[in-house]
Amino acid sequence: MLEIIDLHANIEDKEILKGLTLKINKGEVHSIMGPNGSGKSTLASILAGKEDYEITKGDILFNGESIMEMAPEERAQEGIFLAFQYPIEIPGVTNSYFLREALNSIRKSKGDKPLKPVEFVKIAKEKIKDLKMDESLLNRSLNEGFSGGEKKRNEILQMSILNPCMSILDETDSGLDIDALQIVANGVNANRGDDKSFLVITHYQRLLNYIVPDFVHVLVGGKIVKSGDKSLALELESKGYSWLEN
Amino acid sequence: MREELKIDNDQATKEMLESEEYKYGFTTDVDQEIFPKGLNEDIVRKISAKKNEPKWLLDFRLNAYKRWLRMEDPDWAKLKIDKIDYNEMSYFASPKKAPDSLDDIDPEILETYDKLGIPLEEQKMLEGVAVDAVFDSVSLVTTFKDKLAELGIIFCSFSEAVKDHEALVKKYLGKVIPANDNYFAALNAAVFTDGSFVYVPKGVRCPMELSTYFRINAENTGQFERTLIIADEGSYVSYLEGCTAPKRSESQLHAACVELLAHDDATIKYSTIQNWYPGDKNGKGGIYNFVTKRGNCVGKNSRISWTQVETGSAITWKYPSCILTGDNSVGEFYSVALTNNWQQADTGTKMIHLGKNTKSTIVSKGISAGQGQNTYRGLVKVGENAKDARNYTQCDSILIGDKCGAHTFPYIEIKNPSAQLEHEATTSKVGEDQIFYCQQRGMNEEDALSLIVNGFCKEVFKELPFEFAVEAERLLSVSLEGSVG
Ligand SMILES: Nc1ncnc2c1ncn2[C@@H]1O[C@H](COP(=O)(O)OP(=O)(O)O)[C@@H](O)[C@H]1O
Numbered sequence: 001m002l003e004i005i006d007l008h009a010n011i012e013d014k015e016i017l018k019g020l021t022l023k024i025n026k027g028e029v030h031s032i033m034g035p036n037g038s039g040k041s042t043l044a045s046i047l048a049g050k051e052d053y054e055i056t057k058g059d060i061l062f063n064g065e066s067i068m069e070m071a072p073e074e075r076a077q078e079g080i081f082l083a084f085q086y087p088i089e090i091p092g093v094t095n096s097y098f099l100r101e102a103l104n105s106i107r108k109s110k111g112d113k114p115l116k117p118v119e120f121v122k123i124a125k126e127k128i129k130d131l132k133m134d135e136s137l138l139n140r141s142l143n144e145g146f147s148g149g150e151k152k153r154n155e156i157l158q159m160s161i162l163n164p165c166m167s168i169l170d171e172t173d174s175g176l177d178i179d180a181l182q183i184v185a186n187g188v189n190a191n192r193g194d195d196k197s198f199l200v201i202t203h204y205q206r207l208l209n210y211i212v213p214d215f216v217h218v219l220v221g222g223k224i225v226k227s228g229d230k231s232l233a234l235e236l237e238s239k240g241y242s243w244l245e246n
Numbered sequence: 247m248r249e250e251l252k253i254d255n256d257q258a259t260k261e262m263l264e265s266e267e268y269k270y271g272f273t274t275d276v277d278q279e280i281f282p283k284g285l286n287e288d289i290v291r292k293i294s295a296k297k298n299e300p301k302w303l304l305d306f307r308l309n310a311y312k313r314w315l316r317m318e319d320p321d322w323a324k325l326k327i328d329k330i331d332y333n334e335m336s337y338f339a340s341p342k343k344a345p346d347s348l349d350d351i352d353p354e355i356l357e358t359y360d361k362l363g364i365p366l367e368e369q370k371m372l373e374g375v376a377v378d379a380v381f382d383s384v385s386l387v388t389t390f391k392d393k394l395a396e397l398g399i400i401f402c403s404f405s406e407a408v409k410d411h412e413a414l415v416k417k418y419l420g421k422v423i424p425a426n427d428n429y430f431a432a433l434n435a436a437v438f439t440d441g442s443f444v445y446v447p448k449g450v451r452c453p454m455e456l457s458t459y460f461r462i463n464a465e466n467t468g469q470f471e472r473t474l475i476i477a478d479e480g481s482y483v484s485y486l487e488g489c490t491a492p493k494r495s496e497s498q499l500h501a502a503c504v505e506l507l508a509h510d511d512a513t514i515k516y517s518t519i520q521n522w523y524p525g526d527k528n529g530k531g532g533i534y535n536f537v538t539k540r541g542n543c544v545g546k547n548s549r550i551s552w553t554q555v556e557t558g559s560a561i562t563w564k565y566p567s568c569i570l571t572g573d574n575s576v577g578e579f580y581s582v583a584l585t586n587n588w589q590q591a592d593t594g595t596k597m598i599h600l601g602k603n604t605k606s607t608i609v610s611k612g613i614s615a616g617q618g619q620n621t622y623r624g625l626v627k628v629g630e631n632a633k634d635a636r637n638y639t640q641c642d643s644i645l646i647g648d649k650c651g652a653h654t655f656p657y658i659e660i661k662n663p664s665a666q667l668e669h670e671a672t673t674s675k676v677g678e679d680q681i682f683y684c685q686q687r688g689m690n691e692e693d694a695l696s697l698i699v700n701g702f703c704k705e706v707f708k709e710l711p712f713e714f715a716v717e718a719e720r721l722l723s724v725s726l727e728g729s730v731g
């Protein structure tokens with residue numbers, strides 16, 4: 001599904017990713033762990049198509065084709081979703097309106113008819129119920145005045161409504177209490193399926209108790225220095241990252 | 247229910263977004279009578295004669311004209327304007343056949359209004375909205391007039407009001423905006439041709455939106471309309487004006503006057519959606535919009551509320567104001583002004599607190615894109631006797647790109663120490679992060695921008711009558727086209 005090949009990327013002439021290679025097949029859940037500043041969010045942003053980075057080498061294939069030249073919205077329309085580490089506020093735009101615009105943009109790109117507001121609200125309310133969130137979230141201004149936890153949960157709500165095939169979660173668990181963590185994990189697990197893949201970026205092993213990954217990778221200094229199964233996460237929890245740094 | 251309706255209309259907005267740039271730029275081919283170019287006393291007399299006006303009104307015009315000759319055009323606004331040659335335009339243009347009823351209107355003109363989305367035939371009309379349609383210098387038709395008359399509400403063209411309700415017009419004309427108030431008000435007083443007149447009697451709540459639709463069609467013609475709205479004790483009226491003009495490479499002048507007067511316990515809500523032709527991408531052509539709008543809350547507990555969405559015109563110069571004469575009266579100004587390409591806007595308000603316990607609110611949202619220059623200019627004045635006056639001003643600007651400008655000039659004059667004023671101002675750029683966030687969710691850059699800017703304007707749009715809020719959102723999106731990338 002997603003193949004990252006020897007990716008090198010700079011920001012302001014500083015090399016952040018230094019030859020990153022990773023392959024995610026359909027239906028797999030991969031987790032990336034790594035110390036602060038190792039380049040996890042950079043990777044997520046580049047996958048989503050943010051333009052601030054200079055890619056000096058390498059390629060990214062999605063369903064076998066390079067997406068390097070694709071605009072962010074085209075990638076989103078193809079099914080790549082990023083749950084932001086720091087979700088953005090858009091004052092005056094309700095969550096519901098934003099999501100309907102987003103969903104209808106994606107539908108339009110596929111030649112589907114846009115959903116009518118009533119149809120959309122019905123879907124949104126179902127999803128909200130599944131996620132055990134408060135319905136009032138829909139009518140609030142997008143992320144404005146949301147608590148940290150609400151913002152993160154809202155990212156998961158967006159994910160379930162937009163129904164992507166490749167979801168990238170950038171530290172969605174940070175700052176969540178255990179109940180919220182469970183809600184987020186349930187959201188992901190409910191969306192898991194044979195044709196859906198996940199890349200879960202996290203600092204903490206505890207999320208992986210709820211979202212059990214097929215593979216765990218350690219990103220240090222812009223490279224994947226070790227890969228393994230879920231037991232690697234436990235090992236990292238007890239030993240930290242320093243034994244992997246060179 | 248309301249929420250679902252709201253959502254439905256958001257959808258409608260989206261669907262209407264397909265259009266490109268200025269879609270009202272067409273011209274209607276009608277047989278018309280146009281006065282020769284030039285401005286002199288004779289022209290003023292001819293306009294008055296054309297309308298069979300009483301002597302006092304001719305005198306009002308002549309007096310204004312004489313004052314105007316001695317005045318200088320204002321240069322304090324932050325606007326770059328080519329010198330206007332007042333002898334290079336015509337001051338009266340009217341379709342030749344004066345219609346007696348809808349059936350008499352030139353089908354070309356009816357079609358024009360259909361194209362503009364303002365059908366005039368009763369069966370097609372917007373429910374709950376009465377329309378006065380002004381085409382160049384004359385009012386063509388006023389819908390729902392009879393229905394309103396049953397309640398004693400007068401809603402007609404200014405010319406008709408002079409004929410049928412002369413005493414009322416004479417009593418109120420020029421009382422809020424004196425003929426010599428400023429350069430453009432004086433010009434208007436001399437040569438105004440038509441406009442709307444509204445009188446709502448005591449205790450009557452006007453059951454529908456009243457609206458005037460101004461259309462400039464003729465070439466090299468100025469439009470000078472005059473509107474007068476009087477809300478008698480305890481009455482309520484909501485009024486809306488909309489405006490469009492054809493695309494032309496020469497600039498055209500529009501200088502209107504609007505006077506509002508609210509008696510005890512009366513409320514007037516006045517909304518404007520101004521979409522005059524803004525000129526092309528290189529700044530050629532477009533309407534010069536110099537407008538004087540003022541309301542006087544003469545009665546106690548009265549309220550005047552201005553809401554404006556200014557997306558058109560090459561130049562906008564207007565400051566809808568409230569004189570808060572009556573005790574406990576309230577003035578409000580909600581504004582969205584957008585300048586794209588080479589458009590310039592210098593707009594704001596004046597809140598003049600004279601009565602006790604008067605209150606005013608100013609919410610201004612300026613959007614600058616392209617090379618647009620957007621200025622907010624506002625005055626809050628509290629007179630000696632205005633005990634416990636309060637004002638809240640919020641002035642937000644948003645910039646799109648780095649070639650445009652936003653400027654804020656708040657003026658304050660306080661003569662009573664009990665006044666309480668609050669002022670907030672922000673300037674921000676549309677964040678790349680916000681755009682990227684929307685794109686990541688599947689929207690293209692233009693849709694993202696329009697979503698963000700519409701959100702920015704929400705506080706103002708919610709003040710508009712519902713049907714027009716949707717129109718305003720759509721207009722904003724269209725006006726922003728081409729400002730990204
Ligand atoms: N906009 C930027 N300008 C300069 N340096 C940046 C920028 N964004 C990230 N970096 C740097 O890139 C490195 C990787 O950051 P990031 O990808 O956010 O790490 P992580 O998500 O793993 O904590 C850090 O050293 C950070 O300081």
Ligand SMILES: [Mg+2]
Nearest residue numbers: 040041085171
């Ligand atoms: Mg990060």
